[in-house]
Amino acid sequence: MVTSNSCKITQVRLCDCDVSDEGCAALTSALRSNPSHLRELDLSGNKVRDSGVKCLSAVLENPHCKLKTLRLCDCGVSDEGCAALTSGLRSNPSHLRELDLSWNKLRDSGVKCLSAVLENLHCKLETLRLCDCDISDEGCAALTSALRSNPSHLRELDLSENKLRDSGVKCLSAVLENPHCKLKTLRLCDCDISDEGCAALTSGLRSNPSHLRELDLSENKLRDSGVKCLSAVLENPHCKLKTLRLCGCGFSDEGCAALTSALRSNPSHLRELDLSWNKLRDSGVKCLSAVLENPHCKLETLRLCDCDVSDEGCAALTSALRSNPSHLRELDLSWNKLRDSGVKRLSAVLENPLCKLETLRLYGCGFSDEGCAALTSALRSNPSHLRELDLSWNKVRDSGVKCLSAVLENPHCKLETLRLCDCDISDEGCAALTSGLRSNPSHLRELDLSWNKIRDSGVKRLSAVLENPHCKLETLRLRYCGVSDKGCAALTSALRSNPSHLRELDLSWNELRDSGVKCLSAVLENPHCKLETLRLCDCGVSDEGCDALTSALRSNPSHLRELDLSKNKIIHSGVKRLSAVLENPHCNLETLRLHNCDVSDEGCAALTSALRSNPSHLRELDLSGNKLRDSEKEQLFSLKLQDLRV
Known part of the structure; x- marks a missing residue:
């Protein structure tokens, strides 16, 4: 379609679309035939590599090319590819306004080539992002020398994570x-x-x-x-x-x-x-x-x-905010010892009707249910603005959560993110929390109750929220919550009724066993399920549970991006079944963690064979803690993954 003279597409965004250098060559070949309309091209997160960028350079040097925005972030480009790219831009420098080459190993030599474009008086680049490009002070010197010659156009410069x-x-x-x-x-x-x-x-x-x-x-x-x-x-x-x-x-x-x-x-x-x-x-x-x-x-x-900062500092801060409460939208005081006294003072700001705070993070602040009661009392007076609340790593306890529940059930409460990780909450507190959410389920998008002993009874109550068709929860984290296969069965039964919203599920460090994972598999195989992240680290799963899981993923392989099965005894038979998912061309998995899973050389061979059949999506593979032979490790290294741990 792009080759057609009648095509007037101005924007092409193919970020993380599994485009290789071969695909880039085809795309740029089409653009060479019809270069005058395109204004924005985003190929970030694809393995375009130097060869793909060389093809793209032929488009850029065309005098009819009027591209304004080019993003090639994390495309496996080196200084060689950067040299080709800038060669094209030198021939036609006047149109480009935004260039993002972040997370490519351009090095000083690549930046020196780029500098020859920047110093051209016809170059009107406004945004340049070179984050984590392996640039040193030598490359920065070349870059700034060019900018001294032509300083008036650039508006944004990002050189972060370079030495x-x-x-x-x-x-x-x-x-x-x-x-x-x-x-x-x-x-x-x-x-x-x-x-x-x-x-x-x-x-x-x-x-x-x-x-x-x-x-x-x-x-x-x-x-x-x-x-x-x-x-x-x-x-x-x-x-x-x-x-x-x-x-x-x-x-x-x-x-x-x-x-x-x-x-x-x-x-x-x-x-x-x-x-x-x-x-x-x-x-x-x-x-x-x-x-x-x-x-x-x-x-x-x-x-x-x-x-x-202690409660004394918090007192001074909140005194100031009481005088001028209407502008602040985000406040993060995490990991300071504010204690109950500090949080009580902060509550006097929150209850002010002029306060429009949207994000409040107080994790690890050393307060208890007493402080939480004061905080939630204030939020009951002024519930409509807050969108994110993080009280993790405080001793909120069941009594504190019961107070919080009265805020959540208020129809004016529009909280979207609630984190209560490691708050000393039991199934009783979870019951109060879910009671509040049942009354007002439509706003919450993220809930983290990890490291609380909510057990199966708490999860069963939570399930009543999840099955509500008005519930649109996207992220649910229940790590180390004392959940067994029985609780997992209740949870997955609810998700079967309402499977389309959840994107991240973390049930790590619970004794789900094979029976729990089998229940979960019934959700995953549902074509309406669009789960992208699934973490089941140390859940007592064997190759039998892995078999059920991978069977479900074979039915619906295209959505999952991250899978963590670390510290489960999957052994080589489970890995072989998992390999059948990976070799599916519809599989888009980017992160796979199998740390300490008793994977053998035989299982590793099946895994590498599958990845060779469908190599383009996986970015991170963790097989550390498994006893693999050097020969199998060498086969894995030949895949040239971004992040490989063996």
Whole structure:
């Protein structure tokens, strides 16, 4: 169809569609015949490889080609393929506006070729993403040299997860200080940058602060000195930064004090602030509170996960939010010791009718059912905004869940995600929870009750929610919940009545045994079942249960993307049956985990034979903990999977 002169398709999106270099060659051959209409091409997540990109290059160099967006993320492209691609772009550089080559091993040599395009004055590229491309400071130097020659068009640059180091960032700084540079988004997460590199970067931004809207320097060791340098940019009245991420940057309350002092001078622009995994302590949060209570502060997202904050710091934070409650939409205080007293203070914010918080994460905050009661009392007063609530790893207990149930049954409650992992809940608490959900089942999309002893009786009550045709739950996690084959039978009976919504099911570390898995198989073989992720790690399954499971998957193989059968005694006969699913051309499985499954060389041989018949989908294979011969391992390595563990 693409070859037809009457074809005027402007967008082709084939992300994760099992396109190989051969398929890419056919596609580009068609595009060469009719190149003038296409504006967007996305081949991400396909094994296009260098040979496919070379074919694509012939399209790009055609003067009639007016492609604006090209995404080749995770396509197995190397520096050789990048060289061919950029050769095509050099011939016709003026139309492309977005290029994403992330998660390809372009290396410095590939980026140097790309730089020859960027320095061309006819190049008007606005978005360039090169995340995790194996680039060093040498490649960054070439890239920024090109941008210095042609700085005015680029709006978004993502170089995250490359080892740019301080020397690379110093080169980049020379681009940022150019008054013609109008970069809006800069992501340098995990680039091996220290406070020295941050100082150079912020020096560039001080010269030209008005354009940048998003800055991500997470997972770099900026320390207090680096954050202090950055603060000089933030306090500039011309700075209009909206998103700042400094997660895991090794700074303390001292750095936070400098940062918030700057934000007090210029509070009205910032919308997202992530300071997680830094030791801000209560003193740092108190400084931050002075920003939040400012009526000009319009912060929407605040993440302070694992910042060494106690109930004292939480008191200061919530006091500020009571003064200015209407803007915040996401708050993450997880892994801080807020305790019941801190959560009670937070509840005073939540019950305010002006509070419109949509996401609240408080996992691992050391509070009990008392704190949960205060929290849910507040939510009963103002239930309509919250969409995600995570209270995992707190001692909420049955009494706390009973309070929460009164929120869930409220018809104004529209909660979509509820996580109560390891909350000391029993089947009694699960009964209260499911009673609330039966009254209002249509909104919840994700439920995690893992590591609670809800047992078969709790799962049976939960099943009454799942079989409700108004229930649209997509993710259900019940890891280590004391469920047996009897509970699994009730669960799967409910899913048979309403199979079309669930996408992820995790029943790992329960004694389901073969009989439970056989019941589950009746759901999987239903053509309306569209389950994409199934985790059954350490469920007491043998080759008999695996036989039932794979029989069902043979009937309905196209939806499942991830299967985890680790720590079950599947042995070689079970693996042979599983291999019959894998060799089915309709099978789209991407992740298969068979860790410690007693798989023999014979089973491994069947598995590799099946994968050779249908090699294109599987990305991750875990056979670690099985006693395989070196010869069988070599056969597996020949498959060249992205992630192979043996």
